[in-house]
Amino acid sequence: MNNDEYYDIDSILAEHSKIPCIFLHDIDASVNLSGDGNEIAANSRVELPFWMAKVLAQYRLPNGENLVTIELPRAYGTRVRNSLDASPTSIDFRQVSPYFYQFGTKLYDLIIDDQLPATLEKAFKARLKEIMNISLTGSTNVGQDFLQKLDETEKELFKAGQESTAELRKWRHRRRQQLKPVSLGHRISSQSSIS
Incomplete structure (x- = not known):
């Protein structure tokens, strides 16, 4: 998430959308972030929130392998x-x-x-x-x-x-702010009567 999206509720909700992931390695129950306390077997398909899937997809194991692949x-x-x-x-x-x-x-x-x-x-x-x-x-x-x-x-x-x-x-349709035409004839006649 970019800094300008940090407080954007729509961005947060969009990143909470689920995305299908395939775990390429076994995941121990103690590391399982879903909170269900179950192990995740290799080649298991799990739907995760985008924000979590993105981090896991970018993570590399010490041997250089990916932890998960993401599906469309x-x-x-x-x-x-x-x-x-x-x-x-x-x-x-x-x-x-x-x-x-x-x-x-x-x-x-x-x-x-x-x-x-x-x-x-x-x-x-x-x-x-x-x-x-x-x-x-x-x-x-x-x-x-x-x-x-x-x-x-x-x-x-x-x-x-x-x-x-x-x-x-x-x-x-503005009424109050409309420009009103000025009658120059009225002004000229009133000024000529003053002189």
Whole structure:
């Protein structure tokens, strides 16, 4: 976690997402961090929070071997990618991964997958158009089904779009701050009557 993300609750929650790991060596029960007091056998598949999996994946044993390997989470697997290719706006990111983009970008350095960045970018661009269209129209009825499927990043963008639209409307319909035209004819006639 970067220093600028240290107090960011969304970053903390994204790093708490579970990720599948395969232990390459036996783990004694006293070292098992899951707290269940069981040994972990070599080649066991365990889902761990990302923050823990990242540290374990980067750790090297004295002989230079890795302790665990990390697999791509289901939220970024073939099934979800095929669905995103078919119709990006139909995916319910709330169900798939509430922090789909934020967690996905954290996977870049940890998992070798050349297609992941392109998948995230393509999904983001396609869904952003729909999010902005709905937020700028100001209609709460239009796209309600789609709005229920947003991840946390998309929700923030939707709120920003709505706030921007509301501020623009306020500015357009301002009453007190509107400039009022000055009648120069009235001023000239009142000054000529004084002289």
